[in-house]
Amino acid sequence: MDYFLDNIWWILLSANFLIVLITAGYELMHFREPVKSISLIFALFVLPVIGLLVYYFFAQEFRKSKLFNRKKLYDQKIIQRWENELMLNEKDLENIDRDCIEQKMKLVRLLQNNQKKPVTFHNKVRVLINGENKFSALFEDIKNAKHHIHIEYYIINSGRIGNRLILLLCEKAEEGVKVRVSYDYVASRLSGKAVKKMKSCGIEVYPFMPVWFPNLTRKLNYRNHRKMAIIDGKIGFIGGINICDEYVNFEENPTEKLFWRDTHLRIEGHAVKSLQAQFLLNFNFISGKELKVEENFFPKIDLPEKTAVQIAASGPDTDWQNIMEAILTAINTADEYIYITTPYFIPNNQILTALCMASRIGVEVKIIIPEIGDSVIARYATNSYIEQLLESGVQVFHYHKGMVHAKTMVVDGVLTSIGSCNLDNRSFDINFEINAFLYDKEVAQEMTEVYKKDLKETTELILADWMQRPALEKIREALARLWAPLL
Structure with missing residues (x-):
């Protein structure tokens, strides 16, 4: 001894x-x-x-170890029937509006083959800029819900917005509407009182993968980063805005908080079926139940609008990095321009190389990132990639009005991506993410105008000036870069 x-x-x-x-x-x-x-x-x-x-x-790599076992929802006959009805076959592909989609047919086929996600055409979409517009639309749709409300968010915090949402959900539950809520256990700050209130109202509420030391700590790193809602199987919300006060730019006392720039999407139509399926898959997983699928989950929808939307979901439970591969394909097939907004730019080699090559080929590539951001190490890791981008002719812009949290991409005036996925390893390979890919000229034009408006609140980084940054900054970037694959 x-x-x-x-x-x-x-x-x-x-x-x-x-x-x-x-x-x-x-x-x-x-x-x-x-x-x-x-x-x-x-x-x-x-x-x-x-x-x-x-x-x-x-x-720890959970995709290969299959910790997240294949959910069984797709084995149910109603989902199989839905997939068969919506899945595009070769004959359907011949009838697509070639002016809008043919340029991006490789992307359509990739997502279809990767995860059997069809591109749907009878959709009506509305781009929602910032939290105040998103919550106004979401709360109005919740008030009008008749059958069910499904909520799945990375962050649901008890606060002004969170408490208002909970109050609305309880009111609808007491009216007889079935309400189910999923929130990420690690990211959310939802009080026990709030959870108890929802349960007392008959709401089914479950945290995503609770972490209890020590036996479940290995799950700490694998989180549900999605932000989506489904109302009556007909209306869906998807994007980057969480249920949290900081995402809303309140009219009163606007100078007391950081301006938050974000983007969400409201979808009405067939694409909501894909969002619904993803919700049900995860809800079965976290509740440990086999939720009985009802016809009202996937109602018949007849809309005259024909916006083409394809949903891409990825996570440790998917065989492929579906969203990363979709973004990579969009970059590699771009002909005119690529406009990207992301709060965290810590790309893998494939994405970085593709962006630099696209720029050198002659594609206009612009990237908006936060000037400060909400993570010091992520900021330095991001900065470590800027020199290589600038050398290849990629235009990089620092957003200085506040925090830019939008995760969007516009390509060639025909393709738009809006969702929860950042351009970093965590989103590509670790977290559960979901994005909507829209093949529509009007949406792309609208998002291009939004992008140009955002550029007015940015400062473009110039290579010669960037090279003159202090040596200490470069050392910090080099150290942060070592951790980039883990961020």
Whole structure:
């Protein structure tokens, strides 16, 4: 015992080194992206104990291990029938409006083959700029709900907006409308009182993957980052705006909080069926129940509008990085321009290379990112990519009016993407995400005008000036870049 106490630090360091060797070997045998593996192994060896904690909490690959087992909703006959009715076949593809979609047919086929997600045509969409417009529309639709309300959000906080939502949901539940709520356990700040109130009103409410130390801590890093709502199976909301006060620019005392720039989408039509299916899949997973699928979940919808919408969902439970592959395909097939807005730009090599190549080919590539942002390490990691972008001719803009949180992309005046997915590894490979891809000239034109308006609140970064930033900044960026695959 005396020998142990006298040499405890050497013993602990030796034990740590042995565990690190075993863990490094395990990591190498899983054949992940070399850059990610190198970052993890670097952390393991350079940071005793802390490196192991980082690996345990943030680095486990659940897509291959299938921790998130395949949900069984698609095995039910009603969903199979719905898919068969909506799935495009070769004959359908011949009848598509070629002026609008043919340029992006590769993307259509990719999502169709990856996850059997059809492109739907009978949709009416409305772009909602900032939280105040999104919540005005959402609350109005909730008030008019007749059969069910399904809510799935990364963040639902108890506050001015959250409490108003809960009050509305309780009122509808007491009227006989079936209400189901899913919120992310780690990200949300929903009080126990609020949860108890919803349950007392008959609302089915479940947290997404609760984290209880120590047996479930490995799930800490895999979160449901989606922000969507479905009302009566006919109206859906999807985008970047959470249920939280900071996302709303209140008219009173506007200078007391940071201006928040975000984008959401209201969809009425057949694309809502895809959102509904994703909600039901996750709700079965978190509730541990097999929710009985009702006809009213997928009602017959007859709309004259014909906006083409395709829903892409991805997460640790999907075989492919569906949204990342869709974004990559959109970039690689661009002919004229690519306009991107993202709060976190920490791309993988594929996306970074594709953007730089597109610019050098002659495609106009513009990217809006926050000047400050809400994460210091993410800001420095993002800055580490800017020089390479500028050298390739990509135009990068710092949004300085406030926090830009929108996750949007407009390509060639025909394709628009709006959703929850950031351009970073966490969204591509770790979190549950969902995006809407719209093949429509009018929507693309509207989003292009929105983009031009946002550019007025930005400062363009110039390569010569950027190269003159302080050496300390470059060192911070280099260190943050090492952690980029884990951010």
